[in-house]
Amino acid sequence: MTSSAPAAAVAVDDAPDAPVLRVEGLTKRFPARRGLRQTLVHPFSGTTVTVVDNVSFSAAAGEFVGLLGPNGAGKTTLLKMLSTLILPDAGFASIDGWDVVRDAGVVRELVSPCLAMERSLYYRLTARQNLDVFADLQDLARSERESRIDEVLRAVSLRETGAKLVGQFSSGMLQRLLIARALLTRPRLLLLDEPTRSLDPISAREFRLFLRDELATQRGCAVILATHNAEEAFELCDRVAILDRGRMLASGVAARLARDFMGVRYRLTTTHPDHPALRELIAHGIGVSSEAIVPAGSSADESTDEWHDVVLRMEPEHDPAGVLSMLAGSGMRIAAFAPIRPSLADLIEGVVNRGSVS
Amino acid sequence: MTARAVAALTRASWYQAKSYRLSLVMQVFGLMFTVIPIYFIANALQPTMAGSISAESREYFSFMLVGSIALMFVTVGVSSLQGTIGTGISNGYFESLLMTRTPVAALLVGLTSYPLLLASIRASVMVAAGWILGAPIAWSQVVPALLIILLLFAVHWGIGLVGSGLIMAFRTAGPLTSIVTTISIFFGGVYYPVSAIPSWLKNIADATPLAYGLRALRRVLLLGDSLSAVGSDLAILAAMGVFTLIVGAAAFSVALGYAKKAGTLSTY
Numbered sequence: 001m002t003s004s005a006p007a008a009a010v011a012v013d014d015a016p017d018a019p020v021l022r023v024e025g026l027t028k029r030f031p032a033r034r035g036l037r038q039t040l041v042h043p044f045s046g047t048t049v050t051v052v053d054n055v056s057f058s059a060a061a062g063e064f065v066g067l068l069g070p071n072g073a074g075k076t077t078l079l080k081m082l083s084t085l086i087l088p089d090a091g092f093a094s095i096d097g098w099d100v101v102r103d104a105g106v107v108r109e110l111v112s113p114c115l116a117m118e119r120s121l122y123y124r125l126t127a128r129q130n131l132d133v134f135a136d137l138q139d140l141a142r143s144e145r146e147s148r149i150d151e152v153l154r155a156v157s158l159r160e161t162g163a164k165l166v167g168q169f170s171s172g173m174l175q176r177l178l179i180a181r182a183l184l185t186r187p188r189l190l191l192l193d194e195p196t197r198s199l200d201p202i203s204a205r206e207f208r209l210f211l212r213d214e215l216a217t218q219r220g221c222a223v224i225l226a227t228h229n230a231e232e233a234f235e236l237c238d239r240v241a242i243l244d245r246g247r248m249l250a251s252g253v254a255a256r257l258a259r260d261f262m263g264v265r266y267r268l269t270t271t272h273p274d275h276p277a278l279r280e281l282i283a284h285g286i287g288v289s290s291e292a293i294v295p296a297g298s299s300a301d302e303s304t305d306e307w308h309d310v311v312l313r314m315e316p317e318h319d320p321a322g323v324l325s326m327l328a329g330s331g332m333r334i335a336a337f338a339p340i341r342p343s344l345a346d347l348i349e350g351v352v353n354r355g356s357v358s
Numbered sequence: 359m360t361a362r363a364v365a366a367l368t369r370a371s372w373y374q375a376k377s378y379r380l381s382l383v384m385q386v387f388g389l390m391f392t393v394i395p396i397y398f399i400a401n402a403l404q405p406t407m408a409g410s411i412s413a414e415s416r417e418y419f420s421f422m423l424v425g426s427i428a429l430m431f432v433t434v435g436v437s438s439l440q441g442t443i444g445t446g447i448s449n450g451y452f453e454s455l456l457m458t459r460t461p462v463a464a465l466l467v468g469l470t471s472y473p474l475l476l477a478s479i480r481a482s483v484m485v486a487a488g489w490i491l492g493a494p495i496a497w498s499q500v501v502p503a504l505l506i507i508l509l510l511f512a513v514h515w516g517i518g519l520v521g522s523g524l525i526m527a528f529r530t531a532g533p534l535t536s537i538v539t540t541i542s543i544f545f546g547g548v549y550y551p552v553s554a555i556p557s558w559l560k561n562i563a564d565a566t567p568l569a570y571g572l573r574a575l576r577r578v579l580l581l582g583d584s585l586s587a588v589g590s591d592l593a594i595l596a597a598m599g600v601f602t603l604i605v606g607a608a609a610f611s612v613a614l615g616y617a618k619k620a621g622t623l624s625t626y
Contacts, residue, residue: 030621077621083457087618109459117450122370124377129370136366137458165377185459 019058020188020222021065021082025091028052028077028246051077053246054091059189061220064211066227066237066254068348073243075226076115079191082224083113095189113191114182118174123167127158127177130166131184138185152180155210157203171198179207183215190215190223196232204229208236230344242351250351258342259316262350263287266312266320268327269336273308277330281323287313307335360467363460367468368475375472385476386483393487396422410551414576420493424579425548427481428572431507432542435514437535438473439466440521447526453624462614463607466519474511481507496582503579506588509595510571514538516602523606523613526623542568567602570595 029048052074059065067075080086082093084104093100095110122130131149140148153159156176161169166177175198182190190211196204208231215221227233233240233254241251250257278288289311314320324337342350375382400407400419407418415421446452446469455465489495517538521531542548545555546568555563563569574588574595585592617623 028621080621080624085453085456085618085623086621087615089619105459105461108457111457113457115450115453117454119449120446120451120454122374124374125370129373133366133370134458136362137455137460139362139459181454 018060020061020063021059021093021095021224023058023078023082023091023093024056026052026055026078026081026088026093027090028074028081028086029089051246052081052088055241055243055246055248056091057241057248057251059222059224061188061222062216063239064216064223064225064237066225066233066240067243068227068233068240068254068344069243070348070352072245074246075243076193078243079113079115079193079224079226082189082191083111083115084108085113109185110188111191112182112185112187112189113193114179114195115191115193116178116197118171118178121166121174121177121181124165126163126165127153127169127180128162130177131181134181135184140184148184152183155183155207155214156180157206172200172203175199176203176207186219187221190221192223192225192227194226194228196227196229204231208232212236228344230341233344233347234341242348244348244352249354254347255341257351258347261354262342262346263313263315264318264320265340265342266314266323267336267338267340268310268312268334269307270310270327271307271333272331273310275327275330275332277327277332278310280326280330281312284318285315286318286323287311289313311340360461360464363458363464364468364471367465368471371472372475375476386479389480389483390487392426393423393484393491396426397488397491407550410554413553414547414551414573415580416494419491420488420495420580421551421576422549423484423488423493424576425546425572427484428507428510428568428575429539429542429546429548430477430481431511432514432546432568433535433539434473434477435511436518436521436538439470439515439518440525440531440535442469442473443522444525444529447529447623450624456623466522466610470515470518478507494580496579499578499582499584502585503575505585506571506575506578506592506595509592509599510567510575513567513571513595513599513602516599516604516606519603519606520609523609523611526610526617527613527620529622541566545569547572567595567598570598 027050029050032047032049034046051072055074055078057065067078069075077086081088082095082100084100084107087101095107098106098110100107122133125133128149131152132145135145135149149162150159153162156179158173158176158180161173166174169177175195179192179195182192196207199207211223215223225232225237227237237254239252240254240257242249242257250261252260282288312323314323320337320339324334327337328334397419400417400422404418407421411418411421415424443452446455455469456462458465460468485493485495517534521534524531524534541562545552545559545563545566547563548568552560552563552569552573570591574591577583577588578585
């Protein structure tokens with residue numbers, strides 16, 4: 001059995017007091033694929049690969065928790081364990097106190113997963129017929145079925161195309177229909193696996209607003225969202241958990257994680273990209289983007305007519321206002337000085353690299 | 359809820375089937391072209407077969423016709439669920455069903471109900487065509503005949519559950535379907551009576567559910583016998599049904615647990 005030692009995740013903020021979802025030490029190992037020869041020679045000595053390793057987190061009512069991480073980090077497996085589709089090997093997960101293994105039947109009434117399964121739709125049926133079938137499978141009351149189908153079709157902007165065959169849908173429309181299918185019930189916990197990956201920017205924004213306004217705010221539904229989208233991670237999610245090779249490396253508010261793991265970056269727009277004051281900043285431990293540093297011996301204090309962007313990376317102990325004051329006082333012409341929101345890739349890379357080192 | 363779920367899955371399959379209009383029409387009315395060759399072959403063999411089939415039918419055409427119908431239900435019982443689950447695993451459909459509130463048993467019944475319904479319609483068309491061509495059908499015994507067919511189907515659905523479990527766990531049911539179908543054809547009395555099987559092969563026939571079901575079905579539907587007259591065959595068939603359903607349900611349950619553990623529900 002191959003298993004990496006679980007690293008302690010960095011928690012940047014506190015877990016909720018009364019969580020809808022509670023995950024503690026959840027672990028999943030899958031049998032590793034073996035060649036035919038190995039299988040024949042050693043039929044009973046199979047190895048395993050740990051895909052989710054001792055993961056713990058929680059989510060409160062109305063809270064959005066983002067799962068971030070590179071491909072193969074274990075996000076989908078984690079969602080499938082919470083959907084009762086995969087049995088964990090160790091650890092515990094509960095929804096409103098119901099165990100996902102022992103009380104799987106009850107859990108399925110509380111959870112609504114929307115995993116990347118476009119082909120699971122009935123392509124020869126209309127969108128409305130698809131939802132109609134699943135409304136019955138989800139035991140939706142007959143009295144509210146039609147209005148609920150209308151409601152979810154409207155929520156994902158498919159109301160006008162409800163009578164169209166699903167086989168004629170674009171990939172974005174298929175994804176919206178999957179989301180509509182997941183919203184049919186009124187879940188306590190919604191599990192979304194990259195829900196906006198095929199949506200156009202406007203639909204994605206509308207969908208995020210719908211999630212925030214209707215599901216979280218009005219109904220208090222907790223949402224677990226596996227995403228590669230920066231807007232979702234930074235603006236929609238209350239907290240994010242960063243996974244790599246099954247291990248949860250960090251959790252907390254995305255912006256705070258970015259600050260703690262990567263420092264804070266500022267964009268300085270100036271006509272003096274090679275001003276000596278910038279080198280002075282380096283001496284104080286502030287990172288300056290390399291293209292702005294002038295090699296020794298070159299003309300240093302020369303102003304140009306063009307505006308240049310210089311990136312300054314500061315640690316939490318640095319005072320941005322003080323830095324700006326110092327630069328302005330040194331005679332630099334400055335047009336703008338503003339914090340840069342880190343990209344999701346930078347955040348994940350930063351956390352993963354830190355995790356690999358530790 | 360269970361009935362609603364079964365109805366919903368049946369409805370979905372029906373919508374899909376009727377969207378392929380020509381295929382649907384051919385599936386049902388194309389059977390006319392199956393019945394006619396049986397009619398001519400059976401008539402040609404009538405003088406040879408008349409004596410050996412007399413306990414089950416007065417003439418060979420209806421004997422073969424009912425045999426073909428029963429074999430169709432055997433095939434649907436064994437293979438339909440396996441096929442649906444195999445496809446459902448590869449496209450994620452089966453997982454999406456398992457995530458709903460519907461109990462697994464209801465899902466399995468729902469996934470089988472349309473193939474069973476279609477087989478029933480096809481059987482009705484074959485019986486009607488056979489009747490038009492002169493097959494003596496005891497119409498008063500249609501309901502008892504349906505009960506026998508349902509029992510026969512249930513026995514083989516249990517075997518289908520085992521096959522579905524194998525597909526979930528190992529992605530293949532191996533030769534299960536072909537073994538059951540082949541044994542049913544050769545030892546179930548589809549095209550010749552079981553009495554014609556050599557004595558040293560009789561043990562296999564004795565263990566073949568179709569042999570009991572088909573004998574009972576022919577006697578009821580073609581000779582007009584009552585259910586009590588075929589009681590001993592039905593009792594054995596029912597016992598086989600209980601056995602295969604219990605074994606099938608257990609095998610499916612174990613396989614589902616294994617697939618959830620190994621994570622193979624969505625990887626084909």
